Amino acid sequence: MQQKIVGYHVDEEQHWVAELACGHFQHVRHNPPWTVRPWVITVEGRQQQLGTILICKKCDVAAPRDIID
Numbered sequence: 001m002q003q004k005i006v007g008y009h010v011d012e013e014q015h016w017v018a019e020l021a022c023g024h025f026q027h028v029r030h031n032p033p034w035t036v037r038p039w040v041i042t043v044e045g046r047q048q049q050l051g052t053i054l055i056c057k058k059c060d061v062a063a064p065r066d067i068i069d
Contacts, residue, residue, distance in 0.1 A: 002054070002056070005018045006050065022065070024056050
C-alpha cells in the first residue's frame with residue numbers, strides 16, 4: 001500500500017527510519033550501490049522528501065502500528 005513519509009527517526013544502529021502516515025516505520029538507508037538515497041544524509045534532503053510515497057509492505061499484511069523504543 002502506498003503511504004506518505006511524515007517524519008524520521010534514527011534507530012539503535014544509527015540508521016534513518018521513515019515514519020509513514022499509516023503508523024509503520026521503514027528504513028531509508030543510503031547504502032550504495034544497493035540502495036541509493038543520498039537525500040537521507042542531510043537534514044534538507046530528508047525535509048524535501050516529506051510527503052513522498054513509499055510502498056508499505058506492513059500495511060499489505062495488516063501489521064500493527066510500529067512504536068518508537
